Amino acid sequence: MSANIRPAGVFDTNYKQDMALNRTRSDRLLSWGGFGLLLLIPLLTAGGPLGLNIVPAYLVTTINTIAIFVIAAQGLNILVGYTGQISLGHAAFMATGAYAGALFARGFEMQLFGSSVPIGPMPFWLALPAAALLTGLVGLIFGLPSLRVKGFYLAMATLAAQFIIPWIIENPLKPLTNAPDALPSIPAPQLGPLVFASDAAIYYIIVPLAIVLMLAARNIIRSRTGRALISIRDNDLAAELLGINVFNYKLRAFFLSALYAGIAGALLAFDRNTLSIETFRLNTSIELLAMLVIGGAGFPLAPLFGVAFVKLVTNVVIPAIGPVFNSFLPTLLPFVDAIQIGSALPSLLFGLALLLFLIFEPRGLAYRWEILKIAWKIRPYSY
């Protein structure tokens, strides 16, 4: 939408200019400057090499988490926002990627026809793509029902994935994964002499990767594949009449989506150093969908807004207003316990935010952001 609107006096004269993401000098300045600032953040914490204490350390951890979930939500965005297939099993794909990445990096022995084949330990740079590919293949398997069903029925199939995959991790694969207990001591990524062990160090893997994957998703959507996906979302029968192989493209969407989820899961494993299956239950899937709704499904920047909003509410707003509720709610409603408020607030506020967004702003924050951008570009005229 905003791609067509240029500031006054800027005209496209060739195809390359028309397709450029950064069209003007200020665009370029802002994007590279913003990237540089992002890379500066860990250097300014107390533990950084400069010894400055400008940025609190938890900010780095928070940005890591946000970046990981942005990758996962972008994968979901390709599937839900652009292809229009609802998935309630995205957290299970994340779990696949996380356990695959962790196990490849730790190394394990696989029983194959009676003989045990040692696999790994692989370096991080091999384990991550391997985990992503494996997750993509799992995504293909659970995308197969999309041959026959769609819409709500497909949501049910992915719901089945959400229960089947963690069960497989917990039961047949228990000797490897140690689930439902935590899988400890996942080796940190290494590059020559560099070890990315601390939060501030792995930041330099996660954040650039997240940006690259966001740009990749944006470019996939502008390609032939992306246009096919969007046409399937808008009307699958019409898309089929246009000669698009609907099933093929739906499977591609599932593969891409699971690939992103696998990368996000593996990064989560390397970021936390331990893994617990409880991270990847149904409520994580719902949370990812909610992030997408709040961000605005079908916009390239939706995951960023959605994840930032949800993580802001859960990590900042709830700790801030919890004590306030604790002080007056028990006196107002005598049967409410102070302990119960702490456990109830997250799901209550989260559900309420999702509901309000669905009713009053169904197109999400990214839509507001696009309107804001256009208003800024065409100022001082209002249209």
Add this chain to the structure above:
Amino acid sequence: MTAILPASYRKYANWLLYGLGIVFLIAWLGPLVADKSGVQIAQRTISGLLLGGIYATIALGIVVINKASGVFNFAHGGMMMVSGFLFFSFFTEANIAPLGAFLLATATVVMVLGTASARNLLKPLYLLGGAVAVILLTIGMSIGGLELRWLHAMVGAICGTVLLGLVIERFTIRPLIGQPIFAAVMVTLALAEILVGLTNLLWGAQPRSLLIFSEPHPFLPGQLVRIQDPIRIQADFLGGSVLIDQPRLLAFVIALIAFGAFFALFRYTSIGLAMRATSENQQLAESVGLRVRVILAVTWGIAALLAGIAGVLYAGSTNSSTIDTNLHFIALRAFPAVLLGGLESITGALVGGLVLGLTEEWAKLLFTGDVAENLAPYVVLMIILVVRPQGLFGEKRIERI
């Protein structure tokens, strides 16, 4: 989809595949079944049917909403949980605060009377009737002590549950009419989240004991305990005796009565006819003079009642007879029942529920671990979706561009 084979051959190829699947299933499960004794199988079959009755009631609630408003209700488990806890509160509390009862009754009556239009509330006839209803409900909820607790619990839980259904319909479903299916799914997911939060806030997460099927404690006077002695049926031809747990049997019977009552409501009354008409085509129903908004609200109220009945029965008949926030996962397990029977079919809900209960209990018999509870329903779900997505009794959708 590319056609690998001509259409006529594809049909036979499908049958061949299904046949191979069935042969494989028999070859896999046959030896497992043959291992077990006849008594074990009969025992599991009976407990599976008893559990299936409750699943059928849950499935009916979901089917009713889906038929009328085209929304698949992921919040059904949340509704089960909240109404179950409401029942628990009125059931165990010796002294109900009259003010609380009054507020609940007023809210319910206002929502019921204001369903069609808020202006109705100002009409003198409605005002009078509403006032009488509020007084009766308040008295029903709060007079007497523990002797009248069944009355308290029934009136209070029905009031609260209907209120819940109407509020959900009025403030979340109605604003989203005409939105894509994604929005409808997300709204009910958000509602489920809110209901879980609400339950945590009001009742806490720890299990509470809900002894609806109880007898006096054998040793402690004045205490109640879950009915313990099972009914023993001697079955010599199977080589042993089959036990039937009394609370589960009672729950099954009540669930079937509720199922039958609501089935009769849909089948034989004029409001049921109106509901069926609405589910066929909302615009046509509106144009022949049916008040679609009222009908949708009534549907949500009925579905909430069904959810409440199922929640109370399930929580009361489990081995521990406790109710806690895990109750809302039970509805997730009933989703395969809905899909198996077909999203639009009431008979399908009954069949699907019973089959699912049987599947769960048989899986418990054949496999070790938590396969039965956590995996079997979803494997069934995947098989249904691949083999027959519309379910056994559902309608096949015909699409037009």
